[in-house]
Amino acid sequence: MNIGDVAEQSGLPPKTIRYYEDIGLIRPKRGGNGYRTFDGVDVHRLAFLGRARSLGFSIEECRALLALYADEARASSEVKQVAAAHLEQIDRKIAELQAMRATLARLIHRCHGDDRPDCPILADLSGETGAAPQG
């Protein structure tokens, strides 16, 4: 199989597949013409990568997961640990975004949004929060 077919089957663009080879996530063989030649195992690996990436795992986490997947003597606790760490990361990110969201929504709510220049959003960003300048 050439890269185009694999792209279709795995759902990953050819550029991404080449990139994954570059960083050592896959090792397709080469034909006499220099073209990459993919087999079923490669496609499977790429699909694995696509799913892991879509769950937000970083490339390095994907590398670790692939290694665990290939290791038949793995302990599931190792996999779980990687996933749990990632989950924590996601939770932190969600919390951060929700904090932003809360502030932003409050400011937007207070802005009348008409023709006048007066705007609590800009007021907040400019630092006019409670502490009025003296004089």
Place this chain on the structure above:
Amino acid sequence: MNIGDVAEQSGLPPKTIRYYEDIGLIRPKRGGNGYRTFDGVDVHRLAFLGRARSLGFSIEECRALLALYADEARASSEVKQVAAAHLEQIDRKIAELQAMRATLARLIHRCHGDDRPDCPILADLSGETGAAPQG
């Protein structure tokens, strides 16, 4: 004021301040020695940027917000529009993360996490979701 003092006052690292000058967000003057010389307006702008960035606004959104802030004839509706668009973006990101989180948490929950290699997380990533291969 030199860049170090401004960094302390604005809470932004010197590197970031130089970068903001590079991309035209601020235009500090220069002293005879080549050092950047910041005045109160610069510090105020930087603090504005710091707050806007901490709310997740992109650099380009910050640029727009600064322009609106400087424009005394602005309509607050323009500001509100920028903020509302950003809020939508945040909501999309939160939704995406929550979807990841849900899948991930379910997989983690189902993984016993012991010494055995059997692992539903890897099973899911490898594509063994319901559809068993024929044969």
Place this chain on the structure above:
DNA sequence: ATGCAGCTTCCAGCAACCGGAAGGTCAAGG
């Protein structure tokens, strides 16, 4: 022979900086 799709490599660039090297400057201390 020609054309075009598909493959190859390599280089640049996105966001928003951070780290470090090489070198100029300034204030203090001996």
Place this chain on the structure above:
DNA sequence: CCTTGACCTTCCGGTTGCTGGAAGCTGCAT
């Protein structure tokens, strides 16, 4: 006067995970 050390300057490269494009080769159909 000279040194030390903290500051400042510019420039280059790296980060994450790709994506776009250029230049050139291959493969297949006409």
